[in-house]
Amino acid sequence: MNWRDYITVDPAISHGQACIKGTRIMVSVVLDNVAAGLSTGEILKSYPTLTREAIQAALAYVAE
DSSP states (O other): OOGGGTEEOOTTSGGGOOEETTSOOBHHHHHHHHHTTOOHHHHHHHOTTOOHHHHHHHHHHHHO
16 A cells, blocks of 8 residues: 555645545544544544545554
8 A cells, every 4th residue: 555645745734734635634633543442443434534545544654
């Protein structure tokens, strides 16, 4: 997986914070949910515009 296919950084969106492409959902929000112990299914339920791949990309982005 190439996280660059799912993550964007644009100064005009969310003050330049890394976001999931096509949304204003910041990578940090996804990571906060993972850190809080939420499952992928629970995150997807809370943020229906996300995909499983986008969550994986957020993790890959931070790992890199």
